[in-house]
Amino acid sequence: MQLIELMRQLGKVHNYDVEKDPQNGGVLPILEPAEESDIIENIASLEDGSAFASHVNFLNFTKHDQPRPIYINMVRDPVERVISWYYYIRAPWVFVPGRRRNNREMPNPKWVNTEFDQCVLSGEKVCTYIENSLLEHVGDHRRQTLFFCGHNEAKCTPFNGRLPLQIAKMNVEREYSVVGTWEHTNETLAVLEAYVPRYFADASKMYYSGLHSDVQNSNPMKPHIPQNIIDMLKNLNANRLNNTKDADIEVLFFNRAAKVGSESMLELFMALEQYNDDLTLERSGLHTKTYRQMDKKQRRQSAEYVADLEEGTMYIEHINWLDFDEFDLPKPIYINLVRDPVERVISWFFYARSSYKNAIEYRKKPDQKIRPESWYKKNFNECVRSGDPECQYVPHTFKDPVANFKRQSLFYCGHHDDCIPFNSPTAVQMAKEHVERDYAVVGSWEDTNVTLTVLERYIPRFFRGAKLMYEMHNNKITNRNKNKRKPYIEPEVKDMIRKNFTNEYDFYYFCKQRLYKQYLALNLKELEKHGLLN
Known part of the structure; x- marks a missing residue:
């Protein structure tokens, strides 16, 4: 959201509009070939100078005989991502309108109030991260590599698997102009300015003129997660734990x-x-x-x-x-x-x-x-x-x-x-x-x-x-x-x-x-x- 807001402000200066996906910020799941083809055609039909933002996995334009766009994306520390998501979907400004929109029952207060460290230590499914497991259908977007791997469910969904990682790396190397991170804001903005100037000229100046203090989609209700919980998730290895x-x-x-x-x-x-x-x-x-x-x-x-x-x-x-x-x-x-x-x-x-x-x-x-x-x-x-x-x-x-x-x-x-x-x-x-x-x-x-x-x-x-x-x-x-x-x-x-x-x-x-x-x-x-x- 922070990058989208930056692009919107830059678009006013550089004369381009940012189109968001039709799901109001939702995440497109693994797409069938026909669905993937449709969204690729829609993006390819946009006028030059357009910017399109969507929560969607990597799309292979070449495979569908369509011209390739300028790909960019962002990454984040994997554990910090899942912690952030855990509290994001429990924020009242997220779950209340979302459930009302879909006519769903409001969540159990216990679900809302369970802290992440408690969830991990109790072994609940939503906080259990099993290597090579397939889609858990708990909606926590734990697979950061999935957004870079694509829509092949068999190859891209095994969690923390080697094959999806290698495919994601290959796509990044071959297709992406820039993959940045807000963990290194200055470097990311400088690279975007230099490598994609049509869209990001003067990005640093625009960002530090006020956008940096207005963090989009931040969650002030997220508590401090003990370092031992974070370290535990980062260093789990079944072989090391087996005597x-x-x-x-x-x-x-x-x-x-x-x-x-x-x-x-x-x-x-x-x-x-x-x-x-x-x-x-x-x-x-x-x-x-x-x-x-x-x-x-x-x-x-x-x-x-x-x-x-x-x-x-x-x-x-x-x-x-x-x-x-x-x-x-x-x-x-x-x-x-x-x-x-x-x-x-x-x-x-x-x-x-x-x-x-x-x-x-x-x-x-x-x-x-x-x-x-x-x-x-x-x-x-x-x-x-x-x-x-x-x-x-x-x-x-x-x-x-x-x-x-x-x-x-x-x-x-x-x-x-x-x-x-x-x-x-x-x-x-x-x-x-x-x-x-x-x-x-x-x-x-x-x-x-x-x-x-x-x-x-x-x-x-x-x-x-x-x-x-x-x-x-x-x-x-x-x-x-x-x-x-x-x-x-x-x-x-x-x-x-x-x-x-x-x-x-x-x-x-x-x-x-x-x-x-x-x-x-x-x-x-x-x-x-x-x-x-x-």
């Missing part, structure tokens, strides 16, 4: 954290074992004793057991991260799950009192002393409010009055003494390092589709067909070990204990963001080719 290639053996090691939905993952493993002939589920880890901290001898024994498993084995155990390098052993493919820290401890509180867990316990140890009825009926809200030691999650504590598995990060930190203090920044930092370096995927059932997609693509040997198996066995997977008798927990109570989980939440969000980054970097077109998407 599966760093494993020494094709053994899947699920050192399952407590109360994250590991029983559901076990059910999925069982379905995958039946579905894939080359997979074996080793169940011995389901019956081992859980230790909060192991000595070196115990760690060696556990690591040696995993390292000796046959390739194609899936192994699951409640055990903290093991350093296979410490014992010069081949490293398996690590996976795990995370869950909202407060929801985890609430889940454990009721799980410990559940009929399911106690039936298992007393079946194993019939003579075990039974707890008093009051313990089973304890109210979590009152437990927190009354200061009951069982429900007081005190930062930096080593010992707990009652076992509660509140340290989610402990499963990723390991067995070092520094891993034990609850909500410790040191423990969390160690856990993050291990996740970043050793874990192929850390998923979450809070984001089921994202997790299954990432597992399928990053660890195909073990998770091919995972989404299909999940759908086929959904009832078993989602209901395994589920406590349907968990009572209502007051939001105020959750807020009270959440204050003591600051570093645990830091770790949780770190893992979730890593998962989203892995998902965003995926090539979903490849998954579709193999029939793994529903």
